[in-house]
Amino acid sequence: MEEGNSAEERNNAEASKRIRKRKPIVVSTDMEEGNSVEERNHVEASKRIRKRKPIVVSTDMEEGKSVDERNHVEARLFAPFRHLEKIGYRLRLLENESLAVVHVPGLSDDAFDVDGNCHVWSIVKMIGRAVDFAHCYPLDSSERFFLDYGILFDRLFTFMASSSFEFNKCLYEPLVSKWPLKVNVQLGYIGKSSTNFVNNVVEPSSGEILVRNINQLVAIDKETRKPTPFPSWWKEKHGEKAVRKEPLIVQKLSKPDNAHTYTLRASWSETDLYNHVNWTSYVVYSIDALRHGIKEGVLRGMNKEVVKNGIQRMQMAYFGECVEGDQLTVYFWEVKDQPRTVYFDIERDGTSVFQNTLTYHQ
Incomplete structure (x- = not known):
């Protein structure tokens, strides 16, 4: 020590x-x-x-x-x-x-x-x-x-x-x-x-x-x-x-037309000292969307057993800011031949403010 x-x-x-x-x-x-x-x-x-x-x-x-x-x-x-x-x-x-x-x-x-x-x-x-x-x-x-x-x-x-x-x-x-x-x-x-x-x-x-x-x-x-x-x-x-x-x-992701969606409204508890949504809150939004997709059964390669193994890698890119009350749409999707990986694009008023890639351990 x-x-x-x-x-x-x-x-x-x-x-x-x-x-x-x-x-x-x-x-x-x-x-x-x-x-x-x-x-x-x-x-x-x-x-x-x-x-x-x-x-x-x-x-x-x-x-x-x-x-x-x-x-x-x-x-x-x-x-x-x-x-x-x-x-x-x-x-x-x-x-x-x-x-x-x-x-x-x-x-x-x-x-x-x-x-x-x-x-x-x-x-x-x-x-x-x-x-x-x-x-x-x-x-x-x-x-x-x-x-x-x-x-x-x-x-x-x-x-x-x-x-x-x-x-x-x-x-x-x-x-x-x-x-x-x-x-x-x-x-x-x-x-x-x-x-x-x-x-x-x-x-x-x-x-x-x-x-x-x-x-x-x-x-x-x-x-x-x-x-x-x-x-x-x-x-x-x-x-x-x-x-x-x-x-x-971090390369910008290209959202496919068949991406799944999850909607939410930013709350005050998710903001920082500048009254903007804190950068860590977008991580919560991503995982909530993933869990929603698993519950709805819309994801092919992701399930409760996979997420039990824990996240291996995470890459995030920020393009804009959000504030309390903003309506956000989380788009999420998988890519063939990329197992245990989910991609996310969070939009406000049709404009991307954040993207994230999660890969889970085997």
């Missing part, structure tokens, strides 16, 4: 070892065919960097400041994350500050379906919270942030353009502990006005990578609400830390 872990974390690790009385599952470093050399190198690098001594982020205020000054700084910088701190979120950096390790308590009790599998949207939400924590939690009272990402928000928004997930099959094994977990966050790529981050969910006691995620983001100017280039200083300062070196490109 890494230095500084709590007694509870160490006890959980020992308990996990005793429960599993078998050879630990080893995650293959062979990525999906077609992935770049940089991605494969990243997996190997992740193994090496776990052995390096991390920097523990301190929340101590600078000496010499008055109580009022310290309270003001703490309220402005740290207060938005106090609830996460209270439930166990911790941020640690490697010596070169190119990797953020977010310790999270794990999945909640309502994160599992009737088959005992993790809801994929619960995993997506957990990764989203951990990435936000890594990006925006201040490293100290001098307003330093991991990769200076928090500073970018002074004039920029980011829009999720695309996202990919690979779920290790051991994620769905009951004996593999989901409490606590670590989320490793690294810069993947910086382009002119887009960037991506590589995020790995790790089981601490074994070091197994349970989920691998890449999120492609586009910089949006707060005033014009249009894509805008990243500052040159940010690219020059952090560009060499990128581990992927290429954008995540």
